[in-house]
Amino acid sequence: xxxxxxxxxxxxxxxxxxxxxxxxxxxxxxxxxxxxxxxxxxxxxxxxxxxxxxxxxxxxxxxxxxxxxxxxxxxxxxxxxxxxxxxxxxxxxxxxxxxxxxxxxxxxxxxxxxxxxxxxxxxxxxxxxxxxxxxxxxxxxxxxxxxxxxxxxxxxxxxxxxxxxxxxxxxxxxxxxxxxxxxxxxxxxxxxxxxxxxxxxxxxxxxxxxxxxxxxxxxxxxxxxxxxxxxxxxxxxxxxxxxxxxxxxxxxxxxxxxxxxxxxxxxxxxxxxxxxxxxxxxxxxxxxxxxxxxxxxxxxxxxxxxxxxxxxxxxxxxxxxxxxxxxxxxxxxxxxxxxxxxxxxxxxxxxxxxxxxxxxxxxxxxxxxxxxxxxxxxxxxxxxxxxxxxxxxxxxxxxxxxxxxxxxxxxxxxxxxxxxxxxxxxxxxxxxxxxxxxxxxxxxxxxxxxxxxxxxxxxxxxxxxxxxxxxxxxxxxxxxxxxxxxxxxxxxxxxxxxxxxxxxxxxxxxxxxxxxxxxxxxxxxxxxxxx
Amino acid sequence: xxxxxxxxxxxxxxxxxxxxxxxxxxxxxxxxxxxxxxxxxxxxxxxxxxxxxxxxxxxxxxxxxxxxxxxxxxxxxxxxxxxxxxxxxxxxxxxxxxxxxxxxxxxxxxxxxxxxxxxxxxxxxxxxxxxxxxxxxxxxxxxxxxxxxxxxxxxxxxxxxxxxxxxxxxxxxxxxxxxxxxxxxxxxxxxxxxxxxxxxxxxxxxxxxxxxxxxxxxxx
Numbered sequence: 001x002x003x004x005x006x007x008x009x010x011x012x013x014x015x016x017x018x019x020x021x022x023x024x025x026x027x028x029x030x031x032x033x034x035x036x037x038x039x040x041x042x043x044x045x046x047x048x049x050x051x052x053x054x055x056x057x058x059x060x061x062x063x064x065x066x067x068x069x070x071x072x073x074x075x076x077x078x079x080x081x082x083x084x085x086x087x088x089x090x091x092x093x094x095x096x097x098x099x100x101x102x103x104x105x106x107x108x109x110x111x112x113x114x115x116x117x118x119x120x121x122x123x124x125x126x127x128x129x130x131x132x133x134x135x136x137x138x139x140x141x142x143x144x145x146x147x148x149x150x151x152x153x154x155x156x157x158x159x160x161x162x163x164x165x166x167x168x169x170x171x172x173x174x175x176x177x178x179x180x181x182x183x184x185x186x187x188x189x190x191x192x193x194x195x196x197x198x199x200x201x202x203x204x205x206x207x208x209x210x211x212x213x214x215x216x217x218x219x220x221x222x223x224x225x226x227x228x229x230x231x232x233x234x235x236x237x238x239x240x241x242x243x244x245x246x247x248x249x250x251x252x253x254x255x256x257x258x259x260x261x262x263x264x265x266x267x268x269x270x271x272x273x274x275x276x277x278x279x280x281x282x283x284x285x286x287x288x289x290x291x292x293x294x295x296x297x298x299x300x301x302x303x304x305x306x307x308x309x310x311x312x313x314x315x316x317x318x319x320x321x322x323x324x325x326x327x328x329x330x331x332x333x334x335x336x337x338x339x340x341x342x343x344x345x346x347x348x349x350x351x352x353x354x355x356x357x358x359x360x361x362x363x364x365x366x367x368x369x370x371x372x373x374x375x376x377x378x379x380x381x382x383x384x385x386x387x388x389x390x391x392x393x394x395x396x397x398x399x400x401x402x403x404x405x406x407x408x409x410x411x412x413x414x415x416x417x418x419x420x421x422x423x424x425x426x427x428x429x430x431x432x433x434x435x436x437x438x439x440x441x442x443x444x445x446x447x448x449x450x451x452x453x454x455x456x457x458x459x460x461x462x463x464x465x466x467x468x469x470x471x472x473x474x475x476x477x478x479x480x481x482x483x484x485x486x487x488x489x490x491x492x493x494x495x496x497x498x499x500x501x502x503x504x505x506x507x508x509x510x511x512x513x514x515x516x517x518x519x520x521x522x523x524x525x526x527x528x529x530x531x
Numbered sequence: 532x533x534x535x536x537x538x539x540x541x542x543x544x545x546x547x548x549x550x551x552x553x554x555x556x557x558x559x560x561x562x563x564x565x566x567x568x569x570x571x572x573x574x575x576x577x578x579x580x581x582x583x584x585x586x587x588x589x590x591x592x593x594x595x596x597x598x599x600x601x602x603x604x605x606x607x608x609x610x611x612x613x614x615x616x617x618x619x620x621x622x623x624x625x626x627x628x629x630x631x632x633x634x635x636x637x638x639x640x641x642x643x644x645x646x647x648x649x650x651x652x653x654x655x656x657x658x659x660x661x662x663x664x665x666x667x668x669x670x671x672x673x674x675x676x677x678x679x680x681x682x683x684x685x686x687x688x689x690x691x692x693x694x695x696x697x698x699x700x701x702x703x704x705x706x707x708x709x710x711x712x713x714x715x716x717x718x719x720x721x722x723x724x725x726x727x728x729x730x731x732x733x734x735x736x737x738x739x740x741x742x743x744x745x746x747x748x749x750x751x
Contacts, residue, residue, distance in 0.1 A: 007550045235693075236654060
């Protein structure tokens with residue numbers, strides 16, 4: 001086969017004087033920087049950091065570096081897409097070897113085409129900010145070789161066992177023959193492309209569909225409108241997945257092809273430091289992260305990808321699962337919990353079947369047993385709770401004051417101090433369970449029954465278990481008192497023998513229209529301290 | 532050992548598609564200096580790359596699809612601005628290529644079309660706002676510009692495959708007017724020198740380059 005192009009290949013071992021160190025966390029990277037920049041007063045070193053994070057990510061890192069003795073006197077410059085045009089002269093000077101600061105921090109805007117050769121003593125390539133956007137080895141290498149003469153490159157990239165299960169990482173089936181694609185194959189490709197690329201474009205464009213396909217009014221067939229882009233999209237997409245799946249191995253192989261002097265695998269990089277040096281690095285989330293957590297909890301940053309990326313950066317550093325880009329309030333609550341280690345210990349103890357549990361442990365267990373299992377959560381309605389033996393034993397009269405003081409002394413659980421409002425008992429129970437690593441959410445009447453749906457549901461739900469209800473009502477008839485369906489429900493839910501009874505869908509829905517406590521379990525996050 | 536910095540004289544390239552693959556910082560893009568004053572269209576996926584190349588080689592890339600205002604904002608040129616410009620060397624982002632689509636009497640024609648870092652462009656054209664108006668112009672330029680040059684550090688197989696397909700389509704008469712008309716495929720094949728330049732065996736693709744041509748191009 002003849003080629004219709006001329007391919008000229010030039011081989012040069014561009015990395016022959018470069019050592020590349022693989023790091024998997026900011027903590028490890030900073031420890032390496034700290035060690036390398038120690039005592040460089042006589043011959044000050046320069047650092048280049050290129051990151052796939054946002055401006056805020058870089059600013060946070062700058063703040064963290066500034067707190068270190070080794071960097072407190074260094075001058076910093078940050079270049080992003082927002083200021084790169086204003087900094088054009090500065091950037092042009094790099095090619096001439098002119099630089100008047102010690103640390104250059106940049107987003108991926110400087111990842112290609114910009115010459116920085118010979119300017120820096122160390123380069124940090126940080127591609128850990130967005131688990132959804134894993135780079136290909138070619139892109140990573142572009143960043144690594146921006147200063148092709150830099151002797152040491154630290155590459156901060158987490159190890160993923162596999163790509164996150166997200167549409168962007170789903171392969172698109174290629175047709176057997178691109179020159180003869182069937183109608184069915186076009187439809188399959190089209191659907192897949194829309195699924196994969198729609199969420200990506202939703203934020204930027206009103207019309208989020210790709211418009212790569214349209215119905216032909218003459219033939220009435222669904223036809224490709226932009227054949228070349230469709231084919232390129234499929235091939236580029238599938239190639240990218242293949243490449244990114246083994247990103248670390250591919251990048252290492254790429255570096256070896258370019259003659260890298262030495263490649264340090266993660267374990268080898270760690271061996272360069274001792275435990276003490278790692279422990280010295282204290283990464284505290286910056287204040288703005290705390291503020292953004294609060295905003296996030298209020299739902300203000302639901303669609304702000306940059307903020308989520310920042311949050312993920314911190315979570316990643318704390319070794320919390322970052323596979324999900326969209327953090328839930330539950331995940332944030334767990335992250336925000338200062339006493340999470342104690343909570344996890346209590347949780348372990350609670351379920352370890354010890355023979356003589358404390359009174360608070362006993363109460364927590366009984367509360368959990370009282371909750372009706374709804375799959376991923378338990379639900380404890382206020383009405384049911386108030387009629388239960390547990391309530392009478394622990395919350396009636398002076399009993400609550402005693403347990404409140406006990407929880408205060410044992411767990412530091414201060415609020416609510418008294419049972420003043422209708423839901424205070426449930427609220428306090430939720431806070432108690434939080435101390436056992438559960439995630440409680442109190443749902444008020446306004447949240448559970450906003451459109452008075454309960455009234456409409458009553459008769460429908462009642463029909464689902466009318467036989468059982470009527471039988472029970474007949475047996476428990478009391479003079480002058482009307483027996484309602486609710487009474488039967490609370491009885492069933494509170495009875496130790498009957499609480500496993502399976503209610504039908506409308507009844508389950510009806511129960512949820514009452515103010516209640518939702519109880520979910522947190523996953524463990526012990527690894528937060530481990531590098 | 533190879534010399535690191537290349538000094539390629541692109542002006543000497545003949546009709547056809549030419550791929551130059553070399554590691555970063557080997558002066559691939561810097562060699563565009565050899566095209567100073569020529570009719571050049573440089574296509575990139577990043578404005579920052581365009582701006583950098585224009586700053587480095589103002590004689591080759593004389594205008595971009597936008598210009599900077601004093602306050603640091605950008606003003607984008609219209610189709611008419613581009614059609615009426617006196618600049619011979621143009622640089623344009625893939626996403627603004629539609630501005631080069633124009634009526635035949637107003638169309639800017641170039642002898643050289645250069646795609647810098649195709650790997651970025653391939654990702655950009657598929658991952659960010661695919662648009663037929665840009666894509667059609669892109670393909671038209673690659674198919675009908677006499678000399679097409681791809682500069683990159685890496686060319687994954689699917690990119691080479693697409694370049695191959697574009698090569699097949701280039702077997703038609705070119706609309707570019709020059710002293711020697713663009714010859715159909717069978718006529719080109721008669722010219723041995725041209726044949727060698729344009730067609731390469733599979734086995735040869737990554738083998739040592741042709742010595743004569745290497746010398747001609749300034750390769751070491």
